[in-house]
Amino acid sequence: MNWIQTLGRIPQRIEQTTPKASLQVASSSADTFRNRNQRSVTKILTRCIGSTLLLAMALNQASLPCLASTDPYLNLPTNSPIDPTNGFLTRDAETDRYIYWTIQLCLRVSRLRLTTVAPVLLIGYGLWRLARVKQVAKFLRAVTGTEKRLDFLEATPFWDQSDVPVDTHTADEPFHGTVISSKRIVGPNATGETKHVTIDTKGKAPFWEGQCYGVVPPGTREDGTPHAAKLYSIASTRYGDDMTGKTASLCVRRANYYCPELQADDPTKKGICSNYICDTKPGDEIKMTGPVGKMLLAEEGDSEAEYIMVGTGTGVAPYRGFLRRLFIERTPANEFYVGKVWLFLGMANSDAQLYHDEFQLLREARPHQFRLEYALSREETNKAGEKMYIQDKMEKHADEIMEKLENGAHIYFCGLKSMMPGIEDMFRRVADSKGIDHDDWIRNLKTKNQWHVEVY
Numbered sequence: 001m002n003w004i005q006t007l008g009r010i011p012q013r014i015e016q017t018t019p020k021a022s023l024q025v026a027s028s029s030a031d032t033f034r035n036r037n038q039r040s041v042t043k044i045l046t047r048c049i050g051s052t053l054l055l056a057m058a059l060n061q062a063s064l065p066c067l068a069s070t071d072p073y074l075n076l077p078t079n080s081p082i083d084p085t086n087g088f089l090t091r092d093a094e095t096d097r098y099i100y101w102t103i104q105l106c107l108r109v110s111r112l113r114l115t116t117v118a119p120v121l122l123i124g125y126g127l128w129r130l131a132r133v134k135q136v137a138k139f140l141r142a143v144t145g146t147e148k149r150l151d152f153l154e155a156t157p158f159w160d161q162s163d164v165p166v167d168t169h170t171a172d173e174p175f176h177g178t179v180i181s182s183k184r185i186v187g188p189n190a191t192g193e194t195k196h197v198t199i200d201t202k203g204k205a206p207f208w209e210g211q212c213y214g215v216v217p218p219g220t221r222e223d224g225t226p227h228a229a230k231l232y233s234i235a236s237t238r239y240g241d242d243m244t245g246k247t248a249s250l251c252v253r254r255a256n257y258y259c260p261e262l263q264a265d266d267p268t269k270k271g272i273c274s275n276y277i278c279d280t281k282p283g284d285e286i287k288m289t290g291p292v293g294k295m296l297l298a299e300e301g302d303s304e305a306e307y308i309m310v311g312t313g314t315g316v317a318p319y320r321g322f323l324r325r326l327f328i329e330r331t332p333a334n335e336f337y338v339g340k341v342w343l344f345l346g347m348a349n350s351d352a353q354l355y356h357d358e359f360q361l362l363r364e365a366r367p368h369q370f371r372l373e374y375a376l377s378r379e380e381t382n383k384a385g386e387k388m389y390i391q392d393k394m395e396k397h398a399d400e401i402m403e404k405l406e407n408g409a410h411i412y413f414c415g416l417k418s419m420m421p422g423i424e425d426m427f428r429r430v431a432d433s434k435g436i437d438h439d440d441w442i443r444n445l446k447t448k449n450q451w452h453v454e455v456y
Helices: 003-017 030-063 093-109 114-144 272-279 313-328 332-336 356-365 390-396 398-406 419-433 438-447
Strands: 175-184 194-200 212-216 230-233 247-253 285-292 306-312 340-347 370-376 410-415 451-455
Touching: 194 272, 212 247, 212 272, 230 247, 230 272, 230 313, 247 272, 247 313, 306 313, 306 390, 306 398, 306 419, 313 332, 313 340, 313 356, 313 410, 340 390, 356 370, 370 390, 390 398, 390 419, 398 419, 410 419, 419 438, 419 451, 438 451
Parallel strands: 306 340, 306 410, 340 370, 410 451
Antiparallel strands: 175 194, 175 285, 194 247, 212 230, 212 285
């Protein structure tokens, strides 16, 4: 029985199980009138709640997005519960049983007194949440291949950063990767185009989460010298999106300059490297350097560490790698970590939200460990009625953020360097209101290696 058939039969089943007499309010006794009226209201409310619950269940089940065949940056293992023909999670018999018994509960609840309605509905809701959690867990296992333990690229012990790979390849001796896929990951109303580009490195350019690769575009400058490498944060874990340890993914926004006079993009001022990467196709060769950077490496030696991650635009890239390593992939870090992560992302609008589906599913799967906050500047306003920027969203939680930092949390910043003045001014205002010397406070965080900044 599919969802449409199930939902379609609900009104019919309700009609069949509803005595017509219960809909009539006629009695010579006031007590009888009151009892019947209470039962009738109970039936109506219960059936409305039950039908709404069923509809929510069906919509959740039917519309759970899965970046399957439509999103090449997720390579699904064979025999996964994802239907590659439509990109949705397929239903299984166990979840169907939850739906069936919840329908039965709703039909039977309509015959009960008001005092017994609440606990039965709570039981039904509990069954639904259990099914949903199992569904999310199955999705995460499917898209990441978490049935397999990943430990072949780990240090000994896994948190030891003494052998982090740095500058394995230089501009003089770059490595040549091959583009596997290039996928647009923003909606039609996003401010610009952003792509998730997966590259086959053949395992010759190992990296750690939080590092960057340099990309060398073809051609030369006006003076005849080769273009310099442009750095891009890596958006996958060291095992890659396919779990082989031989691929890496970049999150790249196409840089264009809009000329007000021409009322169009000025091709003479476009970003050379970003446009080159965004225009690549599967099979294209790409010259790369690196990896570079240690500023954004996670402190994995502390199983209870708390991370506050702040990013704008493509600054979300390293955080995707962190989150997949800590919460999704079956790595030593995943098995060890019991702390919490709080992610703040600044975007222009909803269509510009990067990896939104992944983060939403992760939030459902790890509600006690993962928090997510968006600042959508063109859709939200701050307390002054102006555009909501990342510092405004953080200021709403400033007391909690500062308390976490005082207790040893690590805070990371990645994205456009233009975001930092606003964030620093926000912290200064909050510190002043608490009688704290802002400069000493920041200096102390840096001394304890709690303040991590990588902006561009």
